Amino acid sequence: MDPVKYLIIGGGMVADSAARGIRELDEDGSIVVLSADVDEPYTRPALTKKLWTDEEFTWDKVPLGTAEATGADVRLSTEVTAIDRAARTVTTADGETVAYERLLIATGGTPHSLEGETDDRVITFRSAQDYHALRKRSGAGVRAVVVGGGYIGQELAAALIQNETEVTIVTPDETLGGSMFPADLAHHVEDRFRAAGVTVRSGRRVETVELDDHTVTLRLDDGTSIDANVVVTGLGVTPVTGIAEAAGLMVDDGIVVDERLRTTDEHIWAAGDVASYPDAILGRTRVEHVDNAEQMGRAAGRSLAGADEPYTHTPLFYSDVFEFSWEAVGTLDAELETVEDWTEELESGVIYYLDEGRPAGVLLWRTDGGTDEAREVLANPPADPAELIGRIRPGVA
Known part of the structure; x- marks a missing residue:
């Protein structure tokens, strides 16, 4: 079994950027991407932004074209279950073993979900599949509840209300956006959502989810309930570190890497949502945003390919609503x-x-x-x- 020169676990934007970073220094080395997703790498921000608000931004603009641009072998629906550091191999859920020379872990995060009953009317929003599922269930006459008032929840609520869907947003903050923004700005934001027709249930948490043939019912912590046709959550993510931890890599709110994005194993790197790295300005941190995915992915790819360069970019994050x-x-x-x-x-x-x-x-x-x-x-x-x-x-x- 000949080892892959560059093996990437995870098929998101980090994988795409890493493959491109590798190719900046190594035109020929073999690249294999093992992705649990069913779609090739795509631009994730579009799922809550331009796909809902820009008629000219169609689905064909979402895929990143990783395989065509880099020659990487992108293997979809392939979950990695274990890393053998001594043998320098990984094992997949279907029993395949893949050997590597250098490994990048870019497994991203798992979205937080609601407690209680679920079916396809309760969407934990993260992937392109989730976008398609929500798009199919949105539109005129549909009652949707968005759970979570952070920037993803706000983007989803704005996207839905602008596409003729009746929207309620539930947030534990006393004012929508109140955990991020100063009070006056948070009130300004909440007022704008209300003016657009969104019902805001602030200062509330969902306790249970109940289903029948026609309705999804959310029971809130004040004893009230909301009936909906579809529920979508934007509650943040937990970094997917299980295989790294089981392999004995250092994990502390993410896979711990150095300034060159290398883990405690000299043959393994990590990048993106899953990586805890020493930011040049912010100190050790972990960032779950697209700018970091793109910039850190490229830096990790270059590091895998032999560049002796620290990752010095301090990422930004952004949002667009109304x-x-x-x-x-x-x-x-x-x-x-x-x-x-x-x-x-x-x-x-x-x-x-x-x-x-x-x-x-x-x-x-x-x-x-x-x-x-x-x-x-x-x-x-x-x-x-x-x-x-x-x-x-x-x-x-």
Whole structure:
């Protein structure tokens, strides 16, 4: 059994970027991608954004074309169940053994789901399959409940209401977005959802899910209930670290890697949602966003192919709902002290989140082109937080 030169576990955007990164340095080395998904790598953000809001963004624009671009052998519906570090092999659920020279773990995360009964009317949103299932069950006359008020839940609620679906969103935050945004901005966001026709059940959690032939019923923690035709959850993910931990790799809220994205095994790397890495600005962290998937994936691929380069990119994350668009770097935690720099009436602004007086995150609300400046603020903050005002100019260029 000849070993694969570059074996990648996981078939998401990290795998695509890694394969492309490998090809920047090695045009011929064999690349095999073992993916538990049924679809080849695709652009994940479109599942909650442009596919719902841009008629010209059709499904044919979603696949990334990994195999065609890199020559990788992408094997779908293939779950890896074990890594044998001594033999340098992996085993799949169907009993196949694949040998490797260098291995990248890019297994991503498993979405959190609701307790209680489930069927295909209860969608734990993560994959292209989930998008197709929700799209099929959305539209005029459909009552949908979105559970989770983070940026994915907000994007799903906005997407559905803009496609003629009746929408209720349930969030444990007292105000929609209240765990991320300062109070005034969170109220502004919630008001916009209500104005669009979304029913907001804030400060509430789902306790049970009950099904009958016609209805999905959610019982909330205040004793009330909501009836729906479809329920979709956006409740965050847990990194898929089981095979790494079983193989004896260091795991601590993700697979622990060094600045070159190598694990405690010199033949194994990890990247994306699953990797805990030493960020050049933020310190050790784990990031679950597309910018990190693309940039870290490419860096990991180059590292597998022999590049002696640290991963120095501090990723941004972003969201688009209705006319609101924002980008951020670092930590968005509404419990932190903030310094806010607005144009007028919460139209556009820059919010600095302070941890013990030092900037820990920067939110660019309807503000273009400030992410590099935000990174600079986090890396080299002013001695006086008052000097943050005017540091990044709010507004659209």
